[in-house]
Amino acid sequence: MVFCSLSMPERPSHDYQAVQATRRAEILARLEPALGGHPLLTLEIGSGHGHFLNAYATAHPERHCLGIDIMSDRVRRGLRKRDRAGLTNLSFLHADAWDLLAVLPARVRLEAVFVLFPDPWPKRRHWKNRILQPAFLTTLAEKSTPAAPLYFRTDYEPYFVEAREVVASHEAWELRPNLPWPFEYTTVFQARAPVYHSLIAVRR
Numbered sequence: 479m480v481f482c483s484l485s486m487p488e489r490p491s492h493d494y495q496a497v498q499a500t501r502r503a504e505i506l507a508r509l510e511p512a513l514g515g516h517p518l519l520t521l522e523i524g525s526g527h528g529h530f531l532n533a534y535a536t537a538h539p540e541r542h543c544l545g546i547d548i549m550s551d552r553v554r555r556g557l558r559k560r561d562r563a564g565l566t567n568l569s570f571l572h573a574d575a576w577d578l579l580a581v582l583p584a585r586v587r588l589e590a591v592f593v594l595f596p597d598p599w600p601k602r603r604h605w606k607n608r609i610l611q612p613a614f615l616t617t618l619a620e621k622s623t624p625a626a627p628l629y630f631r632t633d634y635e636p637y638f639v640e641a642r643e644v645v646a647s648h649e650a651w652e653l654r655p656n657l658p659w660p661f662e663y664t665t666v667f668q669a670r671a672p673v674y675h676s677l678i679a680v681r682r
């Protein structure tokens with residue numbers, strides 16, 4: 479599967495819509511077995527090599543966890559780690575975040591969402607590719623349970639400042655600066671970051 483563009487063109491062409499529909503149908507077909515009939519999901523968007531979610535799922539056997547990433551080799555690495563650990567409450571899927579939310583069945587809700595060290599897109603003309611945007615937060619809220627937490631961490635301070643503003647002004651989310659970070663496990667990108675910033679919000 480090829481992900482050519484993470485952001486939707488302003489006026490999607492008929493061809494774009496057809497390609498998107500095919501891609502989403504493929505994701506849905508692979509998502510159903512990954513869900514395993516569970517109604518609640520802990521989701522990591524941009525799960526990379528799967529270090530964090532493998533550790534999290536090991537420590538939280540009562541949770542059903544899904545990691546998604548647009549890089550298929552990273553998804554495969556996460557799955558290999560999962561299989562070596564024999565975890566049955568964890569899956570990884572090659573999928574873009576927007577696509578995943580679009581096909582998530584209505585019977586499934588997100589009970590927690592992690593976005594750890596997302597691509598920072600430092601150039602202004604690329605900001606539209608950042609995952610934490612008002613429209614994305616709206617869709618994420620629609621798919622989440624009431625009071626579901628969103629955990630966001632980045633080492634790129636300008637993105638952190640922007641994300642905090644976007645979340646603070648979004649009607650569906652409430653910043654909770656006093657909540658503790660729920661689980662620490664150093665990811666590949668966290669290990670490279672001298673300093674990072676964390677944000678916790680809950681779905682209203």
Ligand SMILES: C[S@@+](CC[C@H](N)C(=O)[O-])C[C@H]1O[C@@H](n2cnc3c(N)ncnc32)[C@H](O)[C@@H]1O
Pocket residue numbers: 484523524525526527546547548549552573574575576593594595596597609665666667668
């Ligand atoms: C900088 S890496 C961080 C990986 C991991 N969270 C960590 O901390 O080590 C960002 C990851 O997000 C993935 N990614 C970027 N945009 C995405 C999207 N729209 N949907 C899903 N994954 C995405 C990238 O492929 C990459 O693996």
